[in-house]
Amino acid sequence: MVFPKAVLFDLDGTLLDSAPDMVAAIDAMRAARGQPPMALADLRPHVSKGARAMVAAAFPQVDADERERWIPEFLDHYQRELGRHGGVFDGIEAMLAALEDAGCAWGIVTNKPEYLARQLVPLLGWEQRCAVLIGGDTLKARKPDPLPLLVAAQRIGVAPADCIYVGDDERDIIAARAAGMPSVVALWGYRLDEDDPIAWHGDVMIEDPDALRLPSAWPRTR
Incomplete structure (x- = not known):
C-alpha cells in the first residue's frame, strides 16, 4: 500500500478545531446585544455549516434578513x-x-473566505507546506460544487482521480464525488445530531486522524 499522490482537506472541523475561535466571535456579538x-x-x-448557520444558531429569534x-x-x-483559542486536532x-x-x-x-484562510495558514506554520489553498470566494462556485476541488488538483498538477478529499460535512463528500475524487469522511469533525455520515456514501470513514498515518487507511485512487 502507498499513500495517494495528493490529498486535499477541508479546514474547519477537519484540520482545524476552530470552534473556540468561532464562539469567541459569537460571544462578542451577543455581549454587544446584552446576551450571555x-x-x-x-x-x-x-x-x-458556515457563518450563516452559526449566527442563526446564536440568534434563532432574529429574522433571517436581519x-x-x-x-x-x-x-x-x-x-x-483568529487562531487565539482553537488549534489543529490531535x-x-x-x-x-x-x-x-x-x-x-x-x-x-x-468554504471559509480566502482572506481568513490565508491569515490562518501562517499561524499554523503551514505556509511552506500547503501546496494549494482555495477559499469559498476564490472561484465563482464553492462546495458542494466540485469546481474548487478540480481547480486545486489542477494547481497541484495531479489528476482528480489521483487525489483524495477529506472533509467532515456532507457538502465535502458531494463535491468530491462530483469531482471524481475518492473521499474520506472525517468523523472527528463537527456534525449536527441529525447528520448521518453513513448516508453521505464517502469511500471511507475515519474516527481519528492518527489512523491516516498509515497508507492502508486511505481509499484507493486509480
Whole structure:
C-alpha cells in the first residue's frame, strides 16, 4: 500500500478545531446585544455549516434578513479571534508529516473566505507546506460544487482521480464525488445530531486522524 499522490482537506472541523475561535466571535456579538455567552457545545455542531448557520444558531429569534446583515460583523469579530483559542486536532500534525515524508502533496479547499484562510495558514506554520489553498470566494462556485476541488488538483498538477478529499460535512463528500475524487469522511469533525455520515456514501470513514498515518487507511485512487 502507498499513500495517494495528493490529498486535499477541508479546514474547519477537519484540520482545524476552530470552534473556540468561532464562539469567541459569537460571544462578542451577543455581549454587544446584552446576551450571555453561548456554550461552546451548542455552537460546535454548526461550525462546518458556515457563518450563516452559526449566527442563526446564536440568534434563532432574529429574522433571517436581519441576521444576514450581521454576517460582516461576525467575520470582523472572528478575524480578531483568529487562531487565539482553537488549534489543529490531535493527530493532524503527525498525519501531515507522514504524507510529506511519503512525497504526497497536500492542500486546503475550504468554504471559509480566502482572506481568513490565508491569515490562518501562517499561524499554523503551514505556509511552506500547503501546496494549494482555495477559499469559498476564490472561484465563482464553492462546495458542494466540485469546481474548487478540480481547480486545486489542477494547481497541484495531479489528476482528480489521483487525489483524495477529506472533509467532515456532507457538502465535502458531494463535491468530491462530483469531482471524481475518492473521499474520506472525517468523523472527528463537527456534525449536527441529525447528520448521518453513513448516508453521505464517502469511500471511507475515519474516527481519528492518527489512523491516516498509515497508507492502508486511505481509499484507493486509480
